[in-house]
Amino acid sequence: MKETSLDIKDLQLNALLEVTQAVNNNLPEDDLLKIYKFTLLADLKINKLALYTQQQDQWMCRVNFGTTNNLIGSTLPEEYKELKNQMGMVETSFDEFDSVFPVFHKSKLLAVVFMESDTKLGVQNRFLNALTNIILVAIENKRLARQQMEQEAYRRELEIAKKVQNFLFPKELPKIERLQIEAFYLPHHDVGGDYYDYIQINENRFLACIADVSGKGVPAALLMSNFQASLRALVRQTKDLYEIVTELNHTTYVSGNAENFITFFAGIYDFKTKELEYINCGHNEIVLKHGGGIDLLNDGTTVLGMFDPLPFIETQRIASLEDFFLFMYTDGLTETFNEKDEAFEFDRLIELLKEDCPEDLSEHHSEILQRLNDFRGNEPFHDDITMLTCRVHNK
Known part of the structure; x- marks a missing residue:
């Protein structure tokens, strides 16, 4: 039909x-x-x-x-x-x-x-x-x-990561006569992979550190939050930098699946012995000004999280430190580019640090940032920028 x-x-x-x-x-x-x-x-x-x-x-x-x-x-x-x-x-x-x-x-x-x-x-x-x-x-x-x-889920994830990251940084930094610490943090995205900390160990000793995780955004922030929690737990158990870094490396290796790594610098100063012990784990050159001269603190080990165990590790001690200035930073500072595709680089930073530092360390950071902005012109920042400055008067 x-x-x-x-x-x-x-x-x-x-x-x-x-x-x-x-x-x-x-x-x-x-x-x-x-x-x-x-x-x-x-x-x-x-x-x-x-x-x-x-x-x-x-x-x-x-x-x-x-x-x-x-x-x-x-x-x-x-x-x-x-x-x-x-x-x-x-x-x-x-x-x-x-x-x-x-x-x-x-x-x-x-x-x-x-x-x-x-x-x-x-x-x-x-x-x-x-x-x-x-x-x-x-x-x-x-x-x-x-x-x-997916965007809403990412937004919620981002909010959680931002809250987690806010807990990473110390709420107060010492600003007393014998110890002043000032920090500056500028994330490239809403959340970043940089971290700094100050931990009072006892009345005579403190730890100051800075770190930078590979990668950006939420995964980097979460890995860094795990790193911070591990560091604070370890400092309560031991004051030995060798042991602290060994355990931090293992934790980062496991949590990052050997795909992400963290550069890290930590220094422990003792007011009683006037000695600074430090370790640099693949981080930028840290600047120590004392006695009218400048030392670059590079010794330590490689980045954390890539090898377990670490192929080598060595802490360094600097004695007879009474008045000194310690400047830590992440590579977002020296890897800021201008419109000619030139990087700010360490040479410009070290010339700036040779100048007299203001008493107010926040002014010191503002001056560095102003030089950085003048250098880059209209070129945007491409990475997180973190600075941590310690000034010790111990006489």
Whole structure:
């Protein structure tokens, strides 16, 4: 019995209702594409079909049947990416197909449908366009909703990381006659991978440190928060820098899966013995000004988290330190670039540090930052910048 045009319209209407119901039921993308495929097979009697849609910047085949070769995952030929917004089929030179049907949503090319059918589709073009539009707009909306959810999840993750990072830094730094410590921190993103700390060990000893984790953003901040917690726990158990660094390296190696590393400098000063013990773990050159001269504190070991155990480790002691100035920083400072693609570099920093330092250490940091801004001009910062300055008067 031959189907009348009224019967065909009823079938198409029922098909559209079923597809709309599937969309309303929030079925997965693959299920929607299967419904699309079987609706075309049943209602339009299409022998061969290939549906291409754009995913990110790539046009790929999402639905395919009837062809000699499986086209799923194949890319759309360039000449079909500029099809005009028009209703109906156009001829194609694509092997195995006799026509191509561009599907638009407003002015945007949403899909390209290649097909071959034993019957002329004619007035059924409108049905094909509506069906493809409903399916693909639903899939696009799913993608946008998923993207929004991912962005919201990242935003919440970022807020948590920022709160965690705020707990990393000491709430108060000493500003008394015998010890002044000042810190400056400028994250490149909302959260960064730099860390500094001051830990009062007892009435005569304190630890000051600075660190920089490879990588940026939330993962770097979380790895650094774990590092800080480990350091503070270790200082309560031992005052031996060798033991502290050995354990910090192991913790970082495990938590970072040997894929991330941390550069680290720590110094312990004893007011009673007037001795500074330090270790530099692959960090920048730390500047010690005392007795009218400058020492660069480089000795120690390699970066933490790459090798377990560390290939070598050695702490250093500097005796007879009464009045001194200790400047720590991360490489975001010296690796700031200007518009000529020149880095600020250590030579400019050391010349600046040779100058007389203001009594107010915050002014000292402001002066360095001003020099840095003058140097970079309109070029943005590309990394976190952290400075920690200690001034000791112990006479």
